Amino acid sequence: MIPLHWYLLVAAGMFALGVYGVLARRNMVAIIMSIELMLNAVNINLVAFWRYMAPENLNGQAFAIFVFTVAAAEAAVGLALIISIYRARETVVAKEIDMLKW
Amino acid sequence: MENIGLIAFLIPASPLLAFFIILLFTRHSKLASDIVAMVAILFTWVLAGILLYLALTTPHLGEEPLTAGLVWLPLGDAVTDSLRMGVLVDPLGAVMLFFVPLTATMIFIYSTGYMASGSYWTEVTGEGDHDAVDTAGRKLKKFDATAWKARFMAFIALFAGAMLILSLADNLLLLFVGWEIMGLCSYLLIGFWHNRVYANQPKRITPMLAGIKAFMTTRVGDMPMLVGIAWLYSFTGTLNFREILYNPEVLEGLNVLAFPNVPALAGVTVAGAIGILLFMGAIGKSAQFPLHTWLPDAMEGPTPVSAMIHAATMVSAGVYMIIRMFPLMSAGWDGHALTLPMQVMASVGAFTALFAATIAVAQCDVKKVLAYSTISQLGYMVAAVGIGAYVAAAFHLMTHAIFKALLFMGSGSIIHAVEHGEEHAHHHGHHFPIDFDAQDMFNMGGLWKRIPVTAWTFLIGGLALSGFPFVTAGFWSKDEILADAFAHNPTVFWVLAAAAFLTAFYTMRQIGLTFAGEPRTHAAEEATQTDWRMNLPLVVLAFFAVFAGYVGVHEGFPVLGKLLGGNFFHHFVGSTLLKEPEALAFSWAPVLLSIGIALSGLLIGWLVYVRRPLQAEDEDPLKKVLGPIYTLLENKYYFDELYDLIFVRPSKWVSEQIVYLLLDKQIIDGFLHFVARFFEWLAFRNKDFDTYVVNGLGDSVAEGIGKTSDSFKYVQSGRIQQYMAIAIAGVLMLVGVFVWALFLR
């Protein structure tokens, strides 16, 4: 059987990729996609821990399903926001959308 | 007698009612007003006659006078504490009841003639329309005078009503009521021509001011009198004449020291103090020195008013009051040493008699001579009361009222005639100076033939005034006073005798200047007077001026004394007192002296003014004889100027400058404004405290927080990726801490 830390390493890698994407990408759509990446890295962790640590409970799976749902909702709202921002300001570059300050 | 109250009530009520009827209903008709007034006064006269008859037929009227009364002011819880008002007809009252309605009726008749209706001119000031301009450049406006003349009748009706109240009053308060209403009437009537201004005689007092002067001067005396009444009332618990004056216990009780603790007033008894206070009222009302100045100026009123004031009513009231209060004034008098009020009265009266007579000598206004003669004669009466000649004073009061009314109305006739003459002469092309004075005796002369009725009656009145022996009423009454003074008080006698001499002299001077010789002006030349309403009263009063004296001829007087039934008046009036004063034994000395004095005065006057009558432009011969004294007398010893300087001006100045401007405006209001300003200042300081301290503290906390947070706001760049990077850095740090804390430590 594949040991647990492999799964964890993959998930950590995915998460690091996501973090990088969120911090470094200019396009907001890309940022959202990076966030999805991070969420899915967490999902992997959750499922992996469930399978290896406490298979008798359904905790991990339930969490994972919550995260899916949230991710889906987040993507929907996020994309909608991005579209409307684009309509208003004709840009999707995160740096240029900095009205939300003092 | 149960009807006494009703009759006595109706006597004053009827003229008072006439007053209201005229003012409320008939004031637009002179005729109707005349009728109302005449009906009222005749009704009063008839009732007074009935009451007088009842009084004369009552035996022992002095002990049991006619009275009636009712509770006027309920005070306290006992009926005895209440103030009663009522009427009293005792012998003294009966005397008043004889001559007051008589003279009043005559004056009413005279007034209807004197105040013929028409329009009159009044001066107007300021810009605006006017109907005419007179020669002095004054703007005049025409008014319908009917209402005025009707009003005149109303006022004299009120005057007569007030005098009748006073005569019939059974207590001092009711007397005071009549007294003061007369004061009002004199004010209204003296100032009757209130809009008359003497543009060419700036020093001459106007009727308006003369009225005010009369009212205020008499009021100076009235105030102490009011206190005297209050004192008497509080001391004895009553004001009823009979209860005080006919009651030895009360009189005895009044004879105690008033101010035992005040050394300066140690000897003054209560009766004495009250007596002095009451006498002050009489000083004002009867124009005694030093409050005499109003009376000559009262001549600014229409002539019937002068007669009303001088004869029938106002000035008599003062003397009547002190005669009435004689038992109080003389409480403690043993027949020798005079009490304090009596001393004061004797000195004031005698001094006034002489003092006023000297002024009368140098007056040229026909009415002013009479005015000063009135003051002088009143001085006689006051002095008579002062030396205890009770009956003589009442006697002279009566005769004087009659002949002085006669003289005043006579002088009114003269003035009226000269004014008419002026008008006629004007029509005939004669011109008069603007300040032509129809009352100036030097503008007259030779009137004997022009107005014979007036002349004869005036002569009778004049002789009565001078005390022409045997045939005039004035002789008998004046003689009685002089005889009494001769017996008791030589000083007073000689002063009065000197005054009597001057009286005779100036009376003759007046008659000479007015009637004798040839007319000195065109006005006098054409003077006429035919109105029967003005002649009739003169004749009636002349009759009484001759015969009224015979009721009081001394029993011991040769022939006449026996013939006339033994001094009816003395016994009748004397019975008013608790103890009838003894009649003096008849003595020739004072009688001969007074006859000699009167005749010599008349003779000198005749020599100077009648035998060689003055021509036009002649100066008064007295002027040469007396020199500067004449000027002094002509100016009445400058009393008006003196009073103006020491009383009128200072009181105006004090009230305006001190009381109003300094006290009220500056000190009291100044203090208030200071307080207000202080609190205003305090309020603003309080506001400053609030602004800078209280608000400042609160605001600075808020501001401090604001500023601090302001400097942090730049953290919020709005760049999501920065936030994220910081968040991750934070997480990494936390992880680092954990790692360090959990494993590396």
Added chain:
Amino acid sequence: MDFVRQNLLTLITFVPLAGSLVVLFLPSRSKSLIRWTTLLISLIPLGLAVQAWVWFNADPCHDLVAGACFEQQATWFPLLNSTYHVGIDGISLTMVLLTTLLTPLAIIISWSVDDRVKLYMALFLMLEMGMLGVFVSLDLLIFFVFWEIGLVPMYFLINIWGSANRQYASFKFFIYTMAGSLGLLLSIQLIGLTMGTFDLRELMVRWPALTGKLIGIDVNVIKNVAFWLFTLAFAIKVPVWPFHTWLPDAHTEAPTAGSMILAGVLLKLGAYGFLRLVLPFFPQQAHDFAPVLAVLAMLAIVFGALSAFAQTDFKRLVAYSSINHMGFVVLAIAAAGWVGLGAQYEPQSRLNAIIAVNGAVLQMFNHGLSAAAMFALVGMIYERAHTRDLTRLGGLWPVAPIYGGILLFSSMASLGLPGLNGFVSEFLVVRGVWPVGQVDQNGTSVFVLMVALSMVGLLFTGAYILKAVRHVLHGPLNREAVEMAHGRSLEINAREVIAMAPLLVLMLVIGVFPSWLVEVINQTVTKLWS
């Protein structure tokens, strides 16, 4: 009728308030409707007061402590033990009659008010309520409430409808009176909380008898302080010299009807306070401080007259005359206080006090009549000639004979001419006060001196009255006054004559035959001193 009888005083007091609400709901454009409504409403309390007079005479109740007339009591403020308690005796009845009489007359005089009629009339009725409330209340707290209520409408009447300097005058009036009432309120609280009740009847018996210590201070000290606080409040209202300077300003600037009520009734509140509260509550203090009060009263008489004499403004002259006349009331009160209420006295001094207080109450009534008449007359000439400056009037009698006659009549009443009302009361005061010091064992004759000095004031009363009459009616006709009337006649009209007539008739009736009025006052006063 039973209902009316049981609620008589409540009705008298609150009908005006109800009326003022009614007036407020009338359309403001129909001025004549508002005027007539107000007048009719104001006649109701008058009718009730006359009815009260009739009932009172039939069944008098002169002793407040034993039981006042038309008494009514209801819960009002149980926490403080203060009740709505009303009732009257002879003194308050006289004042109620005066108030209810003057209000309709003032309203008739106000016909010429054309600006914001509705508010004016409503305020006027409210004012009447306040004044009546003071006279009928038998509870200290209620007394105070009404006392203050009266201020407010008066303030607005002066402030809105007054003449040029009205802001200053109304402010001065309001602040001054308020300042006076502060101490009054404090003392009322003190008395009420100490005694546990605000009921006048109970306090009259218990408060003067209180001895010992109160909050650690000798009770006499507290009484002294309370006495002066009471006195100050009432002295300002009367007003006694030197607290009088608000009066000439307020009277002069107030609208005519306002001056009528101010002089006619509001001043009486102060004097009434002295009689109803100060004398019964503080007999000892009233005795101790009587000379001080007498001196102040004398100064009011003399300085009031002198100041009036100094005026050239007709209305101001009349205003100062109020100080002069009210001085006599205070003088009588001082003398009565000296004799002492409920203390031991000789029968003679008791009678003096009774006569003095009779004079005081009668003087209050008389001054109400004559001052109201004088102010109305000033207002009439001001309305036409548009000036009150005496030097700009003159010689108006020929052009306005009726006005002249009425003015002379009223001024003579004010001057105290015998035969008219003022004399009766002034004589009674002089008679009552004069012997007060003398019969006392201490031999103090301060009252004698005060009466003697007051005579100077009375002399100047004559001087200023004659001055006014002379400058308005007498002398050469001043065209300026006629010009300023702009073609309008200077003579007064029928409405004004109607408003004056009751006053003139009463002046004469009281002057000639005062016993119907004095009887009622005397019975009560006699009871007070029994």
